[in-house]
Amino acid sequence: MNDRSDLAQQASLVQRLASALTAQDQPCQLFETHISWVLVTPTYAYKIKKAVKFDVLDYSTLYARHRLCEEELRLNRRLAPGIYLDVVPITGSFAQPLLGGDGGRIEYAVRMHAFPQQALWSARLEQGQLDAAEVEALADKLAAFHASAAVAPAGTPWGSGRFVDKAARQDLATVESLAESGELRAQAHLLTVWQSTQERVLDLIAQRKAQGFVRECHGDLHCGNILTLDGKVEVYDCIEFNDDLRWIDVIDDLAFVVMDLRFHGQPGLAAMLLERYLEASGDYSGLAVLGYYLTMRAVVRAKVCLLRARALDGAAAAGHAALARRYLDFAAASVQPGKPPLVIAHGYSGSGKTYYSGRLARALEGIRIRSDVERKRLHGLAPSTRMAAPAGAGIYSDDSTRATYARLLELARYGLRAGLPVVVDASFLQRWQREPFERIARERGAEFRIMHLRAAARTLRARLAQRVRDGRDASDAGPELLARQVAISERLGARERPQVCLINTESGDADRVLAALAASLRTDR
Template structure:
């Protein structure tokens, strides 16, 4: 699933932010996933948890409208679990004996000192499925729903993008709608259970509060059942052009998943994405490695688009063949695609590269030589590409806003 974490130790308890939580979560999933001879175990476990949550929630509901919404969600879940059974069976090798939260019951998720979740991924430690077997997507969905229900959409986007970049598990998002809906039902059940636990006394304020919380979870569940037409954004540009900086903004603003050519190139050679750049022991930039890298980027982009997620490619994409390979992943699915040429004047490029070289403790001359080779290797855009092309001056003060606006307009 993923390479073992390069760190000697990872926190198991206490306070986390996303930067420390995601490596811990990925490490747990990578180290504790195990194989099973029972091919139906994963689909069966998902159905069992779905049925437990639906029956429990139904017993707590009193309104016909809420029961109808629950019935519609139950039908959607059954249809989609059936559709995803082949993928669930194929992932039997990843089944976990227990949730990360079960092993870290006293964890908390913080953001800039604020406590967001008391149980860092917001799992119900007393609920069904927490002690396995479960797919890693269940833990990830719990974290995402926990952030979304608290109106922390920016952090939810960053969490999914970061988890996928570290784990390399780009098939997982296809399961997320199902697991997100189940986690929403769990949250709705917990909300209604608070009223039941308060006793039989008439408490109008508590009734209003719990019903409001329950319906927010139902609203979120229904949102995750909607079909989407996600765009593919292909970043094009030489070193220092601003690709990485500006594509990172698309994660928070648009909920895009950023596929980085340098990350996937390293992963193909067995190098963990969080390994320090100076520790890379082999030459991974020869032509055959570059070709394999772009084929992997295309495969991962296709999987993410199938999951309904916007995708942003962070790579130089200097060759038309590379851009066509990526572009066809969206066009073959009838999805929108946009080419963004990240551009800056020569002096700016050289200044950025020199600063980066100093930060990474490498020779500026070597980095500038790479820039020269990239300029020479760049193949100009074809007439067909120009129909999809936007040129972005990354030295402009409002470049990030321009980029997000252009993508949103193109999708519309």
């Protein structure tokens, strides 16, 4: 229930503040949502919460609004400390309100640095401006944020299988009740049936809660809440008003922006974000629940669109209803993943495996898994840590190599089960390393390819020397390791050759061959 007189009084206050700011040579734009007003000047933005109460939030009292302004500041300064400045009291009277001052408090505002709307990723997507560097920066930022976020205390319901299941059922029931066409209701019903069969996923969700993956996240991580400002990616407008929506699995948090990028026609950027996040965080086990969260994020967006359509008339209502249908179509398609391919790179250090496997993963809109990164992760080392261990010893011992390939196989399984094309970047010079990957592809009915990278010995040595000088790659390979690889390498067998795609990375034809490989694998899907 919302008190119309309180809202009217607030609306008048906001208009008077806007006029006062403009009179002070601070031209003011006013933005309004169903829960807040935002006054934007060339320098600052002031966000004022409406005196409203809904099922998911309660801003109905001045005390609640003040407390949640402080909470909004605390939570958002985790990801955007340069944007969120402070909580400003509004004093004076409703007829003559003042931002700041020592008088009695009649309202509160969260003060932020203003930024142009064109900086938002939602706008950058529309203009075709969002690029790979921004997406990778976001992935790194989110991985670090999730790693440091508070873990849900034991005994709390947040993120448990039962809690997630109940929320999903409620969201689907709401969508079905709001759908005005038989087609939308049928779509919602099919998704409800699908959701009722997800016991195994809900068990995995419960396990992840016990493992500490439910944390105090952002909760509303779509492209309208991400921006690039002066070359730096920022994330703002975290959910402060509802603990249930913020204390979630980190993969659920990530799933929102992955879904949003896919929905807006950027599956390549979505795959790049996912791959970079997984490599930075190591949370490949989260792929087992990613599909569920992707689907439910689309369902929730459909619900929001239908609620907005219900509150509007005419063309505006029809537009939101049409958008809801698109989200439901996306959700329905996401529960039927295809049979993605599995590709392993093959070649000596310096042959171009990392470069070409990365390009292939992007072309397939899949993920790349790197042996150099996972080997070091198994030993508790950061990818950038330089190791001087001789070939065949230390983290490059035979036992360590076997553990690394076992880890790569496990991660490839996670990716394939999630419906993602997987490219594994490792040398794969011996048959015992290659055969298990071919076997899991065959078990899943997936296409399997060996991308054989070749370059002359002098080129390999020159590339490795340059890599050492640069010092930026996870690989520690040098001349000694290269010599050992040549000594232990086993030729590709006759049975393997039909699955081999040879790329001479010194040839001007390499790009064409890679493109043909990607095209053949997309066709096979």
